[in-house]
Amino acid sequence: GQQLNQSPQSMFIQEGEDVSMNCTSSSIFNTWLWYKQEPGEGPVLLIALYKAGELTSNGRLTAQFGITRKDSFLNISASIPSDVGIYFCAGQLVDSNSGYALNFGKGTSLLVTP
Amino acid sequence: GEEVAQTPKHLVRGEGQKAKLYCAPIKGHSYVFWYQQVLKNEFKFLISFQNENVFDETGMPKERFSAKCLPNSPCSLEIQATKLEDSAVYFCASTPSGGARRTDTQYFGPGTRLTVL
Numbered sequence: 001g002q003q004l005n006q007s008p009q010s011m012f013i014q015e016g017e018d019v020s021m022n023c024t025s026s027s028i029f030n031t032w033l034w035y036k037q038e039p040g041e042g043p044v045l046l047i048a049l050y051k052a053g054e055l056t057s058n059g060r061l062t063a064q065f066g067i068t069r070k071d072s073f074l075n076i077s078a079s080i081p082s083d084v085g086i087y088f089c090a091g092q093l094v095d096s097n098s099g100y101a102l103n104f105g106k107g108t109s110l111l112v113t114p
Numbered sequence: 115g116e117e118v119a120q121t122p123k124h125l126v127r128g129e130g131q132k133a134k135l136y137c138a139p140i141k142g143h144s145y146v147f148w149y150q151q152v153l154k155n156e157f158k159f160l161i162s163f164q165n166e167n168v169f170d171e172t173g174m175p176k177e178r179f180s181a182k183c184l185p186n187s188p189c190s191l192e193i194q195a196t197k198l199e200d201s202a203v204y205f206c207a208s209t210p211s212g213g214a215r216r217t218d219t220q221y222f223g224p225g226t227r228l229t230v231l
Contacts, residue, residue: 003156033219035222040224040225041224041225042118042205042207042222042223042224042225043205043222044222045219045220045221048219086155088155088157090157099162099169099170099172100145100147100162100169100170100209101147101159101162101170101172101173102147102149102157102159102207102220103159104156104157106154106155106156107155
């Protein structure tokens with residue numbers, strides 16, 4: 001599988017601040033996904049993107065599928081303490097030759113202080 | 115069930131011992147994926163199944179690792195003769211049709227933490 005480049009590696013912010021993280025790949029995907037993982041648990045899907053240029057929101061979260069199909073970003077607005085966790089991007093190539101496995105970024109660790 | 119179930123939660127093995135991990139996918143999901151997450155948070159795809167058939171095993175180590183999904187039984191991932199570097203959290207994910215439908219997403223279980231001493 002391919003390792004995606006995710007940045008920043010970690011963020012330490014105050015409650016109420018906005019957060020932005022992004023993911024790039026050397027090859028194209030036709031699905032981009034953003035997951036959140038909390039300690040001792042599996043990744044939980046936040047947003048799924050299926051079309052280049054697509055901009056999708058889920059509450060305070062907004063994510064976009066890059067036009068080149070090689071990148072995606074996630075924004076979190078007005079952060080709150082429960083946003084703490086590790087955020088992962090994942091790219092998926094869904095076609096007749098692919099195995100459907102997810103290719104993950106290395107994660108962005110988010111800490112939010114009250 | 116409505117969630118992917120994985121057992122055990124924790125597993126400790128001495129180097130050279132066998133380890134066996136189990137996964138019950140969400141009811142009605144035909145595809146199961148196994149991933150390995152090592153300490154630096156990196157996820158590595160291991161193997162996937164379509165029902166009881168191996169779908170993609172390109173990430174599976176050639177030696178010591180094997181996996182099965184048998185009818186009416188949880189899927190399993192087995193490591194023969196564990197090594198220190200096998201220490202990781204192993205996640206199972208399931209999806210209705212693998213990704214053939216664009217709106218399919220992979221739902222992850224809570225993971226099994228394997229510690230090899």
